[in-house]
Ligand SMILES: Cc1cc2nc3c(=O)[nH]c(=O)nc-3n(C[C@H](O)[C@H](O)[C@H](O)COP(=O)(O)OP(=O)(O)OC[C@H]3O[C@@H](n4cnc5c(N)ncnc54)[C@H](O)[C@@H]3O)c2cc1C
Ligand SMILES: Cc1cc2nc3c(=O)[nH]c(=O)nc-3n(C[C@H](O)[C@H](O)[C@H](O)COP(=O)(O)OP(=O)(O)OC[C@H]3O[C@@H](n4cnc5c(N)ncnc54)[C@H](O)[C@@H]3O)c2cc1C
């Protein structure tokens with residue numbers, strides 16, 4: 001009847017959460033399929049050099065590499081015995097609910113080079129979305145110059161290619177994640193002119209070891225502190241980059257101090273010259289389009305990001321749909337792994353006939369406690385690293401906000417004032433923000449803030465995450481689409 | 494260790510270590526932008542680095558609009574994009 | 585109680601905004617109530633074509649010609665605000681049978697004063713070099729035009745406000761006020777509003793609002809998907825669609841109908857339609873609809889095969905069983921006026937509708953008779969005033 005393959009559990013993403021979920025579910029007897037856009041497992045955190053050319057990654061650029069090797073061993077073992085089917089280099093561009101599970105439509109991440117083969121349609125009874133996230137961005141004059149990258153993009157570049165996308169860097173934004181980026185740049189031989197952290201961290205950095213109740217994370221923090229000292233990296237708190245300067249690429253940045261209310265302090269500007277690379281990161285945005293398309297309930301987390309609502313089993317509001325890792329709350333790789341294990345166990349259990357109840361309840365308690373500790377830590381981090389309240393002050397009318405459609409801050413202000421565009425959806429209608437190639441992934445948070453009156457509303461963030469086509473797909477691929485078997489309907493309005 | 498891959502960018506030779514992405518190969522060959530925006534003609538290269546932003550689009554072996562950060566460089570690959578210096582200077 | 589006005593417009597889609605603007609030009613005091621933000625309904629889930637080409641001779645074609653005149657003359661100085669483009673439309677026939685019906689259609693339209701020109705395959709290829717080699721013949725309609733519909737709605741509303749109209753977003757009308765069987769205002773989440781006349785411009789939701797006044801306006805949702813491609817250099821220069829489209833538009837079948845409607849936009853992306861099905865307000869993605877649209881579009885323009893879509897969206901056309909809009913005073917519920925049910929042509933028809941409604945609301949004889957669009961054509965006189973009382977109890 002149908003040529004597509006049916007599995008017990010489908011897992012989208014092979015990052016920390018997805019690897020853990022896949023290995024766990026397969027180990028517990030489920031027939032598992034895992035799909036990841038990248039050519040090999042690891043996700044963002046454990047992104048590494050291609051295994052065919054660099055088979056022996058020593059993990060020197062990574063934290064908790066041992067955990068990765070352990071999860072990877074489980075993942076590979078399951079694949080070897082055929083209980084796990086892994087499709088790398090393919091992206092799920094659409095997910096639908098069916099009467100007996102989920103339908104996923106996949107497309108190759110690239111049409112050139114080593115375009116990855118794989119099934120167009122995959123069906124599974126349970127679905128675990130572990131799609132992770134990406135650096136959250138705030139527009140700043142000059143941020144569209146070549147040489148400006150997402151902080152995580154610099155990190156990914158180093159980890160995947162073993163080289164640097166520049167020589168002298170400024171890393172700016174907020175959050176503990178700026179530290180490993182700067183440290184990796186330095187370890188790879190780059191110069192870091194400054195790390196600009198907008199938050200006022202007197203209180204926990206560099207006393208991370210005591211502030212954090214999570215031992216591994218604390219250890220990581222002290223390592224970065226050592227690395228900063230060794231490489232003489234200036235770490236400036238309450239400092240933001242208010243402008244990137246250059247004609248056809250980055251040459252310098254202007255920084256300013258922010259006061260305790262997150263507003264830039266007049267007269268505190270400084271120029272940092274001879275910079276050829278800038279990395280910005282304001283926390284992370286979870287990749288929410290698939291859960292949103294499936295109708296999962298969402299919430300705005302402490303960091304202002306839209307994430308999925310889950311119960312103690314990582315189960316979403318949609319029957320059979322589990323969310324683990326950043327999509328259920330941005331909280332780092334260690335938390336993602338624990339959530340992946342919990343989701344993998346739960347998804348496998350609900351497809352399996354038997355489950356060893358006694359053994360699992362003890363483990364459940366252990367896992368829940370662990371997740372709770374990590375979440376408390378994540379929450380502390382979120383509260384310590386807010387997006388500075390005054391970030392809009394550094395915009396000029398001509399500053400690009402939507403990079404794809406080249407919509408400026410001035411266009412947005414005009415639509416808000418004259419056309420009542422006071423949410424992200426209406427702003428999109430009136431100015432084209434979020435209508436381009438990335439479909440608002442990059443500008444969505446900023447546009448939600450700019451359109452609203454009191455920051456980004458949940459409604460705006462949700463409308464921005466509505467992307468029925470999560471990655472572009474050719475018309476020829478639509479021609480061969482197999483029908484869905486959808487019984488459920490969702491009603492608009 | 495790994496060997497060198499020979500490809501071309503706008504018909505000029507481009508060499509990089511095996512295992513790098515097209516984006517990384519361009520960057521290490523001194524090319525920081527390879528696309529001009531539609532409206533303002535502004536230069537663009539890598540931004541998100543992980544396939545999310547689509548700033549890094551480039552033509553690879555005749556396939557238009559490939560994400561340079563997602564495609565791995567292979568032997569003989571023909572990469573075509575905007576010359577960095579054809580972008581309009583900022584007013 | 586909020587301040588009273590001559591006209592209360594419910595709904596800030598393109599139709600409500602147009603009524604508001606033209607009513608202010610008639611010197612009427614106007615208040616607009618919208619449950620969301622401007623253009624948050626179907627006016628932001630559509631395409632912005634103003635088509636004479638897809639209309640058979642009859643009252644709708646008359647209204648279209650009138651409305652096109654309003655877009656082009658009355659609103660000429662504002663054309664850039666909504667990216668008005670007189671791009672022209674082309675209907676392509678790929679089968680002998682559809683070519684024959686196309687020729688019949690153009691002949692009938694010409695006799696009605698529509699500029700409809702038969703194109704040889706040669707001429708077709710000059711106008712659209714990327715068209716499929718399978719095209720047998722075509723008709724060209726230089727009058728067919730396009731606007732950006734969300735901007736049209738929001739800018740018309742802004743212009744109305746500049747003329748003194750008041751706008752209340754996020755204000756949902758939940759019932760009517762009445763006095764002796766006459767509608768005298770509405771009840772909302774933001775209090776009551778009194779008015780000399782209430783104009784129901786709630787588009788696809790018009791039946792719900794009319795029901796609150798006991799009036800039967802049988803507008804139903806007719807779902808349509810649109811696919812949006814990656815931005816490309818100009819490849820398609822007109823609004824191009826297949827001859828079968830005209831049949832589908834006129835069909836009353838509830839099942840899925842799909843025929844290719846393809847056009848370029850100023851932003852470079854190509855919009856690909858069309859699908860029509862009556863499935864209520866079901867917002868679930870339909871693979872058969874997407875696949876059928878892809879099949880049709882690639883048949884018309886084979887190069888689209890390799891083109892990527894970045895997104896798709898869907899809207900619910902305000903469909904009336906007789907395919908005519910509902911415009912004018914509702915004799916069953918005095919004081920209540922309607923302007924809805926424009927189905928797949930509400931953008932094109934909006935400003936004509938708005939101007940005619942404003943004339944009638946101001947007590948003038950409208951430029952074009954509204955008789956064919958009369959709300960009471962659906963019957964239901966008897967239930968009138970008593971039901972109003974019940975609705976307000
Ligand atoms: C660029 C980047 C670099 C980072 N580097 C660090 C770091 O050095 N140190 C640190 O502490 N934290 C880092 N982080 C944060 C860290 O990645 C997360 O905390 C952690 O990886 C979350 O794990 P995850 O499994 O939820 O998601 P991820 O690791 O993000 O994994 C998600 C996976 O899902 C895949 N995916 C997403 N959508 C689809 C789809 N539709 N179809 C198919 N596959 C899909 C992605 O390709 C990815 O491999 C980084 C984040 C980013 C964005
Ligand atoms: C896929 C598709 C393609 C289309 N293409 C075209 C085209 O090319 N050309 C064309 O001319 N037409 C087209 N149409 C049709 C056109 O979109 C509609 O006819 C038109 O938008 C209707 O406008 P409106 O103002 O009547 O309704 P809407 O835009 O829906 O406005 C009604 C407003 O009323 C509000 N409302 C509803 N109930 C209440 C209440 N109780 N209180 C307060 N406010 C309320 C709603 O929120 C909404 O904003 C298309 C439609 C679809 C679905």
Ligand code: FES
Nearest residue numbers: 540542546547562
């Ligand atoms: S750099 Fe963002 S998609 Fe490639």
